Amino acid sequence: MHKSVLVLGAGSVGKRHLKNFDDLGCVVSAFDPREDRLHEAAGIVNLQDSYSFLTDVDWSKVDGAVIASPPSFHIEQCALLLEQGKHILLEKPVSPTLAEAESFLAKLEQSQVKLLLGYTYRWFTPVIEFRRRLEQEAVGTIYSCNFTMSAHLEDWHPWEKYTDFFMAHRELGGGALLDESHFLDLMLWFFGMPKSVFGKVAKISDLNISTDDNVDLVFEYEDGKMVTVHLDLYGRPHQKRITVVGSDGTLTWDAQTNVIQQSNAMDGDWDAHQIEAERNEMFVNLAEEFLQVMAGDCEPGCTLKDGLTVLHLIERIRESSQSGIRLDL
Ligand SMILES: NC(=O)c1ccc[n+]([C@@H]2O[C@H](COP(=O)([O-])OP(=O)(O)OC[C@H]3O[C@@H](n4cnc5c(N)ncnc54)[C@H](O)[C@@H]3O)[C@@H](O)[C@H]2O)c1
Numbered sequence: 001m002h003k004s005v006l007v008l009g010a011g012s013v014g015k016r017h018l019k020n021f022d023d024l025g026c027v028v029s030a031f032d033p034r035e036d037r038l039h040e041a042a043g044i045v046n047l048q049d050s051y052s053f054l055t056d057v058d059w060s061k062v063d064g065a066v067i068a069s070p071p072s073f074h075i076e077q078c079a080l081l082l083e084q085g086k087h088i089l090l091e092k093p094v095s096p097t098l099a100e101a102e103s104f105l106a107k108l109e110q111s112q113v114k115l116l117l118g119y120t121y122r123w124f125t126p127v128i129e130f131r132r133r134l135e136q137e138a139v140g141t142i143y144s145c146n147f148t149m150s151a152h153l154e155d156w157h158p159w160e161k162y163t164d165f166f167m168a169h170r171e172l173g174g175g176a177l178l179d180e181s182h183f184l185d186l187m188l189w190f191f192g193m194p195k196s197v198f199g200k201v202a203k204i205s206d207l208n209i210s211t212d213d214n215v216d217l218v219f220e221y222e223d224g225k226m227v228t229v230h231l232d233l234y235g236r237p238h239q240k241r242i243t244v245v246g247s248d249g250t251l252t253w254d255a256q257t258n259v260i261q262q263s264n265a266m267d268g269d270w271d272a273h274q275i276e277a278e279r280n281e282m283f284v285n286l287a288e289e290f291l292q293v294m295a296g297d298c299e300p301g302c303t304l305k306d307g308l309t310v311l312h313l314i315e316r317i318r319e320s321s322q323s324g325i326r327l328d329l
Helices: 012-023 035-042 071-083 098-109 125-135 182-191 280-294 304-323
Strands: 004-008 027-031 047-051 064-067 087-091 115-118 142-150 196-202 214-220 226-232 239-246 249-254 259-263 271-274
Touching (some): 012 064, 035 047, 071 087, 098 304, 142 182
Parallel strands (some): 027 047
Antiparallel strands (some): 259 271
């Protein structure tokens, strides 16, 4: 029996989900307030239904739904899906604010509805391999780690003005800290909760946006390990990489080349492992897991609670940035 999946928001990632679920043999439908987006989606997949208004959705035809709208709509749409008893694949971040998301958690936990959260890098082969090496202490005891994400916002969606994209708008849930919280999620997935944070969140470039575009964070762990995170929306060329330095060497992953490098040689004689994986792989793996969750065959590998932990970090980071004080977590 083919599952029927409704995607809320037929933008960049929404169309990707539509195509992936279609490829996996699902019947797919889309909701988007923009007609042009529904048109584009219909050019990619065979849509069972196409809705401009959520009130028109025929829920009897929906088994599960993907929320791929701007973050400011995520929780109200989660609440609607819960009301309809539909399993949810929610794109990250859970919501722009923690309080709104926390009130939804209690309702979700009292229901039979499952929610899978799309911090998609958890489903990406190079990141899984990187984490495996950390667990096997490939570079010994970990002393420090740096996450860097730098990518000019104008390059993200070349088909539209960056000022029209939700990322440019604070009220829609844009900004580097919220959107690139992928790396906060990975930090928690790799190392657990840090002891403290000191952070600075700012708008420093000439981008015409109402959100932050520069984030620098220092996390301290109970065992003395230090983790730094840099996120920006103005960098060219784009960089996305993780570097871990341990007692027995250094481990890096570069997302642009998908190479994992490891070395303990002073002169930088690296053992390089090219991983054959393209970005869509993580979305396909996530979609496959959602189908298993819907069938009751597995529990979500990334949960609403995981997303709330990220939002808790984000709130403390904002507090630290405003006060200029290092804060306990
Ligand atoms: N997991 C990942 O790696 C990844 C990658 C990209 C985007 N995302 C997330 O997916 C979400 C969407 O990002 P995007 O890049 O596709 O943005 P986008 O702007 O390309 O698409 C958003 C779509 O939502 C539509 N929309 C506006 N209001 C809506 C509403 N109330 N209900 C439903 N749809 C509405 C817009 O018309 C647009 O078509 C964000 O939360 C983003 O962080 C995740």
